[in-house]
Amino acid sequence: MRGRRLAALPAAAAVLLLLALAAPAHAAGYRYWSYWLRSGATWTYAQTGPAMHTPADGTVEGWRFAVSEDAAATAAQPRGSADFAAICANVPAAPGRKRVALLIDPGTPADAPDSSATPPAPRTACAQLPPSASSADALAAVAKPLRYNSAGIVCAITGYPAAGCGDEISATPHSSHNGPSLGLIAAAAAIAALALAATWQSRRSRNR
Template sequence: MRRPGTVAATAAALAAAVAVLLAAAAPAQATGYRYWSYWLRSGGAWTYAQTGPAMHVPADGTVEGWRFAVSRDAAAKAVQPRGAADFATICAGTPAVKGSKRVALVMDPGTPADASGGETPPAPRTACARVPSDASSADALAAVARPLRYDSAGILCAISGYPRAGCGEAVASGPAPAASSAAPHHDGGPSVGLYAGAAAVAALAGAAVWQTRRRRHPRSPQP
């Protein structure tokens, strides 16, 4: 026969298992990243660039954008540049020159909520870079927005000296988003199987406690 002390210990262990399961059921924290995202303008809308600026060679008349923000997902939920993005307006005062090209740039340092270390974001601005015809997007940015800061992996960390420190650091950005039709998996909370497992463990814990009490306080036999 199992001793009451052993049964009580088993009940405690099962209760602890319930606590672990419930803790695991808490909504996961999604991670965002604080960085300068890079955008291309096409058809009046921004498109998240699929290559780095050093690998992209823009044509004359191109509009490109940069936005500093905390973005949860690189492409789907990255924060776009704000403000007007019209080539004719941005490059109106920069005449065309043979053998060169003009690239309009929109640079949006974001909001105070996106800043880190107590920094105040500078105002968004636009600039028209006139660069050689074979220049990359990185060359165009360097022509109008120095100083630029890169890390050892070649990731752009700062434009015009902002921010002073940091480079793509992870930032906890609250509960993970609920599953969508494009992602048929459960991100926002515990699954049905997890709830069922917790319920089963809780039932076992309750049964163990009941057995302990029954042995300590046996019922009188019926006449």
């Protein structure tokens, strides 16, 4: 009887794990404005908030509104040209001031909170500021009205979107990020093998 119980434990575990693998996953994404720093021709997801960052003269920064599952790994980058000389061509350098170029990309219709809404076109702007001004100051200088939540997260730039802030979005079951990993499949196979071995050992003991 004890052998039967031991055999049933790994067998049940294998069934539960295999059922979990077969069920569709529902990873969550978030719709929000992401903040980017430009270095040469490369965008890097900012690791600090704009209020905590003090850009140097000649800096290029970007903002992109999109739906992303995992911020740094899958967040959509700003689209369009991001050349400082071109963006700030009409804003001459001034003593005691710095210039920060911004690319603001409201995203695609697929990213819009309302399926019938058309996002504004991406645009660039050049902010001229005191040397101590933050990236949040640069954004406020060229992209009002801004909307923040109680945690200081940027919810809307130039009034877009009109509502919502970092809203959670349910991912589709067919998303490429939702399938079972090879490690989970291997684990299920191993547990199934243990179940078969335990069952065989139990039967062998009874037949002696």
